[in-house]
Amino acid sequence: MQDVSIDLDHCPGALAQMGEVLGAAGVSVEGGGVWAVGARGVAHFLFEDGECARQVLEAAGIKVDAVRDVLIQKLHQAVPGQLGMIGRRMAQAGVNIETMYSDHDHRLILVVDDYEKGRAVSEAWERDRLAAQHLARTE
Secondary structure (H helix, E strand, O other), X not given: OEEEEEEEEOOOOXXXXXXXXXXXXXXXXXXXXXXXXXXXXXXXXXXXXXXXXXXXXHHOOOEEEEEEEOEEEOXXXXXXXXXXXXXXXXHHOOOOEEEEXXXXXXXXXEEEOOHHHHHHHHHXXXXXXXXXXXXXXXX
């Protein structure tokens, strides 16, 4: 999965055009969001194939800023403070979270400045999560 950072006009119809272009090409959005930043729209959307999405969007004249690999994490929804905990682990490893959103399966999507370090943190988090689940089942 990849995050595609898209520069949109901040005007009615810009998001609709983006969605129509992707839909006409059969490209599915898997999660993401759009934010107004000054006079621009900044979008981050998740795609199975970010480069395909880039080609479709750029062919329609929509500016793509970047295509980046993401970290995908499932948090313990019933435990408060999960975002703070994983954020702290990333910070302690020297990893800056640049973009965060959820996908359609309620998983946390992270775009980070150092993918390899972030991946190591994410993998350790997942091992800890699975170990805690196993321990809870055996008690």
